[in-house]
Amino acid sequence: MAKITAGVATSHVPAIGAAIDNKKTQDPYWQPLFEGYEYGKEWMKEQNPDVVILVFNDHASAFDLNFVPTFAIACGEEFKPADEGWGPRPVPNVQGHPQLASHIAQTVIQDNFDLTVVNTMDVDHGLTVPLSLMFGEPENWPAKIIPIAVNVVLYPAPSGQRCFNLGKAIAKAVESFDDDLNVQIWGTGGMSHQLQGPRAGLINKEFDNDFLDQIVDNAEELAKKPHFDYLNEAGSEGIELVMWLIMRGALNDDVELKKRFYHVPASNTAVGHLILENKQSRK
């Protein structure tokens, strides 16, 4: 039986990818940020997951305004890094897990979560930056990846509650898959940031740290936070944090916090990172 064993949350700022690709991780500006991910890389080697369900958002790379799916699951064999206007990142192609992805799609759709099925999709920094942060710079990514893209670009994004409940449905779907697989789920994006308008540069450390506290032990309540609070207090792009709730919903009620990290700034953004392990089997 497949099983979700752990969750990872991380911001996915494009400048972090550029810092890695341009060998700037030890520059004074970047060094404190990358130090915060050293534990995660070691932990990842021990955990050695077979599959990572990677919740992220596309930033006008694979999806333009012709189609804007709220939730899309990628069921293809392979996904290429997207050219976001300055050429694709020099990272390996991402290998999918079509069997588990299709099983999740089929199961959660019948469980009332209507995912859009995508077979071809280039994956942008939202997906590849978390891979680099957790796996470093390998020749090939050491796990199969199931991308789940969430719309947070065209308002409204799905609610925190909807995301949290989808996470629970994904966990149920994974557990009904026959093959023995060690599966992780990652939630990416955030934390507080605003990239636009006269208020650009907004960072709310209090909001972020409260979010980091609550998502560990009080996620049911956190899931009720309305969109407006994210937009108003964490910046227009801070709404990305709802994606962390899909990750949290897919974990058990009881989790062990293995790592917590918070850093300001990476470019325009506050960076947050959590590693959570499932304590015991569900219920």
Place this chain on the structure above:
Amino acid sequence: MSDEKLYKKIPGTTVFDASMASIGFHLNQFCMSLMKAPNRERFYADQKAYLDEWPMTEDQKQSVLDRDYNKMMSLGGNIYFLAKIFSSDGISFQDAASTMTGMTLPEYAQMMLDGGRKPTEDNTYTGDK
């Protein structure tokens, strides 16, 4: 007052909702076209002529030529789409963001190093006064 679009009251912020997406559809699709190198070449050869190929309003076209990002957003542009313009121009996200705030890039970069723009009563919505 209806709470439905309360988000329009957040200071200094344009929320890209479905009605803005409708107004800005062609502007944003023009931005997407810049992800392809041959299109970038044609755009830089004659920006106005390239923009005239798109069914955009004259205001939208002029705001692109002026690289006035706040104006583009008021006319339905979304920041992730508009990012294709400044990426093509070879400008970083931080540089582009600074132009929207009225700060210079060094001032803006220093503000971020100092922990970012702090939330205050003036830059968050705290209820109708």
